[in-house]
Amino acid sequence: DAGVIQSPRHEVTEMGQEVTLRCKPISGHNSLFWYRQTMMRGLELLIYFNNNVPIDDSGMPEDRFSAKMPNASFSTLKIQPSEPRDSAVYFCASSLTGADEAFFGQGTRLTVV
């Protein structure tokens, strides 16, 4: 398995634009996480899916953020409209059960100017 695959690796966008980040989890994993990493706050859990269902979205900062998981092999994180303070590295991770080892993707570095 190629691991967790995220795209794009880098995204530079202007304030106010819509941004969509994509993730393909490891096949067979039933849990998917979206994290945001910044210098000041470290790794923050944004949302957790189990069997494609959002279980905990309490970490989603604002209504501007939304996430979907239409099937077991694909998830998106959307920011609309984007703001400069959204600049960070966004990671997707998956695990077999949600309480075991989480495998991370390479991340998407988002810069909003």
Place this chain on the structure above:
Amino acid sequence: GESVGLHLPTLSVQEGDNSIINCAYSNSASDYFIWYKQESGKGPQFIIDIRSNMDKRQGQRVTVLLNKTVKHLSLQIAATQPGDSAVYFCAENPGTYKYIFGTGTRLKVLA
């Protein structure tokens, strides 16, 4: 790929020496712990894990020690190599999906 904060602790180690990275965890109910390595520009990578019914676990060149009494976790890297340079952080899991990540320690290997 920075971990957290403006004051990330840094450990500088001579190549070939052993490294010890420490982590204090917060939740006494946590029963599963993971050490991750994060190289610049990459995602966190699993190194080794340990469950609360153990106090020591060894992998290839790495050992994790768990002291539940004082809620302390350590990662020992034997014969540190330049490729070990990265940010290391621990994660605790109280049996749910809510991993709690430590602040991270930057390991610098000196040639």
